[in-house]
Amino acid sequence: MLILGLETSCDETGVALYDTGRGLLAHALFSQVDIHVEYGGVVPELASRDHVRKALPLIQQVLAQAGCAPQQLDGIAYTAGPGLVGALMVGATLARSLAWAWGIPSLGVHHMEGHLLAPMLETEHPEFPFIALLVSGGHTQLVRVDAIGEYRLLGESLDDAAGEAFDKVAKMLGLPYPGGPHVARLAQRGTVGRFEFPRPMVNRPGLDFSFSGLKTFTLNTVKTCRAETGLTEQDLCDIACAFEDAVVATLVIKCRRALEQEGLTTLVMAGGVSANHKLRSQLQQAVAKSGARVFYPAPEFCTDNGAMIAYAGAQRLLAGQHDAADASVRPRWPMEQLPPLTPAAVEG
Incomplete structure (x- = not known):
């Protein structure tokens, strides 16, 4: 056909x-x-x-x-x-x-x-059932997938999607639209550990997400740096690094929790944010410890x-x-x- x-x-x-x-x-x-x-x-x-x-x-x-x-x-x-x-x-x-x-x-x-x-377009693709992390500018969802058309929502963002949070933080840092790739590039030059940002909702039961508080924490950090010493290029890099680390860690923790909850060993990640290199790397490492596999679409x-x-x-x-x-x-x-x-x- x-x-x-x-x-x-x-x-x-x-x-x-x-x-x-x-x-x-x-x-x-x-x-x-x-x-x-x-x-x-x-x-x-x-x-x-x-x-x-x-x-x-x-x-x-x-x-x-x-x-x-x-x-x-x-x-x-x-x-x-x-x-x-x-x-x-x-x-x-x-x-x-x-x-x-x-x-x-x-x-x-x-x-x-x-x-x-989308990962089904690849030569090596996942088999049903699996957990899907759909993460983009408009959506952040964890879904159990038993077959095409057989979906059960496990958790979703209660406010901003992860991609939307990246775009809004980019604006705070004076970066152009679309913000996600620019934040990721800036974060590569950041000092890991200088700022410690919260991992929202990871200490609560369930699989829902919330990124609005993290966005506010980022804005307050920007204001504090600007008021104390002026906002330097290194400040921007370090803030971007801390923000990206917090989002990635949150997504990884919830994905591992979803796999354990559903007793599955296959994870699919798709959507615009799934192209983030740090997220791919850390998610791969985290789920491999429990014998699970991660599948992604090609970047394009x-x-x-x-x-x-x-x-x-x-x-x-x-x-x-x-x-x-x-x-x-x-x-x-x-x-x-x-x-x-x-x-x-x-x-x-």
């Missing part, structure tokens, strides 16, 4: 072509970072307009790259939520219009299910992309699922509401 995937949930336009027999054939991505950087964050209206400009040319590019004609497609998958409503509507409208014109089914895919399944598939949507959509289209006549986008969409998928139907 040959599926075209389209991702337009926020500020990246992603298109990919996935074949359930041959794997990923082609993909392309356009990032809107340069458009939003001057505003310090995503402007929804600008994001929607740019998806309108970029989506169709990217579809043509991917089809040409794979040497594929529209008549060869078996279906189109697109992100139906969660995300920015205007951006979602651009992708949904285009995908459903093309599907109607080409006489093939379309299917709205859950954005976070796409992230969760950590952020929003069309490949993950094409893969997730292919599995559901293969199982016979497709859009109803009244299908609509869902800016808020709990993943537990997704219908299950028969494991025997899954390929690739």
Whole structure:
């Protein structure tokens, strides 16, 4: 089954072509970072307009790259939520219009299910069941995954997601948007141990997260340094280092707790923050002590992309699922509401 995937949930336009027999054939991505950087964050209206400009040319590019004609497609998958409503509507409208014109089914895919399944694109991929850490700018969740569509939320952030906290701390430190990679680079030059930041909620039972207090602690540290000696370049590096260490340690502790609680030995980490090198390294070391394994997507598939949507959509289209006549986008969409998928139907 040959599926075209389209991702337009926020500020990246992603298109990919996935074949359930041959794997990923082609993909392309356009990032809107340069458009939003001057505003310090995503402007929804600008994001929607740019998806309108970029989506169709990217579809043509991917089809040409794979040497594929529209008549060869078996279906189109697109992100139906969660995300920015205007951006979602651009992708949904285009995908459903093309599907109607080409006489093939379309299917709205859950954005976070796409992230969760992104490691399946790799040659060595996890087997069910496993624990998934979904960590991005908008989400920080721990999910038990027994099969595609069989999800149980174990814990989530009660306020800021980890990626959102990185972006807000970047602003405090005078770093450009998007902040996460800039904070990580600054942290590499930091002095480990100069500042000790709290690990929020690790001493409480359960698997929920909270990063708002850590964000406030970081701001107070910045103010203290500025008031005492002026904020030096080394201060910025040391604060970034302490903040990153606190976030990473918190995520690692909760992941180990989730594996122990559920009696599982496989962990999947996906989402934009999963590209963080320190998080990958420390998580790998921590779970290896208990005989567990960690799986990640390739770095290019950590952020929003069309490949993950094409893969997730292919599995559901293969199982016979497709859009109803009244299908609509869902800016808020709990993943537990997704219908299950028969494991025997899954390929690739």
